[in-house]
Amino acid sequence: MDCISAKYISQKISKTRWRPVSAASLQQPEVFATGSWDNENNKVSIWSVGDRGGSTLDGDLDEEPQLLCDSQHEGDVMDLQFLDQDRLVSASSSGAVSIFKLQSDCQALSLAHVWERAHRCSCNNAPCTAIVCRSPEIVSVGEDGRVILYKADQAEVTRVIENADSSTIHAVTFLRTTEVLTVxxxxxxxMWDFRQQSDSPAQILSLTGDRMPLHCVDKHPNQQHIVATGGQDGMLCIWDVRQGNTPFSLTEAHSAEMWEVHFHPSNPNHLFTCSEDGSLLHWESTSGSDVSTLLQKGWNSRVVSQSALSLAGENDSAVSAWLAGDSSKSRLEATHMLPSQTLSVNSLDVLEQCLVCGTDGEALYIHRQVPV
Incomplete structure (x- = not known):
């Protein structure tokens, strides 16, 4: 664990996000944002993995994150997403969606625009639970069951699906330019298609049996039909939205609520999950022949066979490892990324070989050499 550094910041951390890096730069990310919750005064903060030496969890010298700037945030930070390198969007428990402007030198963060009470009930505000960005578009969802589309350079809301859901919407992701998926x-x-005038979903998929709440969702970065979700029971579900309306595979991932799931953006055979149970797991979908190679790398892993049905008529070379049908050839490797269990790990983000996560224990953990 000598690649992991920890920093205690005296605030419960609800969200952590890396600032995007230029695809042409070939650099590892150095700047990230955090949002806090359940504090007297909540903040959105910008950090750098600075060059002043700090101590890792094993006592070795490492780069400790340094606070660059912050801004007060009304309400809990429910979600946080970079719109681009200079703008950051937050979702608030007050129902607001806000855009923050980050100076190019990252030394100042200022509030640029707020959509007040974007999410609300008849007599009160409703928390905005999640946002997703694809510049200039922003989509927010909330406890009021609304799905709202914005454009970052327009003060007025672009589209509202007023009664998208009769229950709380917990998370949202873009599938394609005009399509989003909510859980x-x-x-x-x-699935919602903004090209359609109707306020009805284009498709509905669901868990069978108990109606277990789903808390998080992410799509495969290259194959938009592959989606991962996690929920209250800690199960990791992989879905193929083209094939049927139920999960393609289910894996017992965590012993409590799963708060976030993320495919690695450039190596999507790798996936990361974090949970109320205090763990952060790194998953890799591999062929059976690759398992011994991974173990030789020194992974402290448990191997879970992937429960899946074969995709008839598919070209094997075109099928994602997440949808491989033969459980003897397709396996999930799970590695614990934190040295010991902590309080709830609320959020994670991974970019290149760098991972950041935040906890209710008021700790940030940074891993700079993720094996992907």
């Missing part, structure tokens, strides 16, 4: 508190995935 809710009764175990459903709903």
């Amino acid at each position: 809710n508190s009764i175990g459903q995935l709903k």
Whole structure:
């Protein structure tokens, strides 16, 4: 664990996000943002993995994150996303969606625009639970069951799906330019196409049996039909939105609520999950022949066979490892990324070989050499 450094910041951390890096730069990310919750005064903060030496969890010298700037945030930070290198969007428990402007030298963060009470009930505000950005578009969802589309350079809301859900929508991701996928508190995935005038979902998928709340969702960066979700029971579900309306595979990942799931953006055979149980797991979908190679790398792993059905008529070379049908050839490797269990790990983000996560224990953890 000598690649991991920890920093205690005296605030419960609800969200952590790396600032995007230029694809042409070939650099590792150095700047990230955090949002806090359940504090007397919540903040959005900008950090750098500075060059002043700090101590890792094993006592070795490492780069400790340094606070560059911050800004007060009304309400808990429910979600946080970079719109681009200079703008950051937050979702608030007050129902607001805000855009923060980051100076190019990262030394100042200022509030640029707020959509007040974007999410609300008849007599009160409703928390905005999640946002997703694809510049200039922003989409937010909330406890009020609304799906809202914005453009970052326009003060007025672009589109509102007023009664998108009768239950809380917990998370949202873009599938394609005009399509988003939401997950809710009764175990459903709903696909929305903004080209359609109708306020009805284009597709509904759901967990069978108990209507277990789903808390997080992410799509495969290269194959938009592959989606991962996690929920209250800690199960990792892989979905193929083209094939049927139920999960393609389910894996017992965590012993409590899963708060976030993320495919690695450039190496999507790798996936990361974090949970209320205090763990952060690194998953890799591999062929059976690759398992011994991974173990030789020194991974402290448990191997879980992937429960899946074969895709009839598919070209094997075109099928993602996440959808490989033969469980003897396709396996999930799970590695614990933190040295010991902590309080709830609320958020994670991974970019290149760098991972950052935040906890209710008021700790940031940075891993600068993720094996991907």
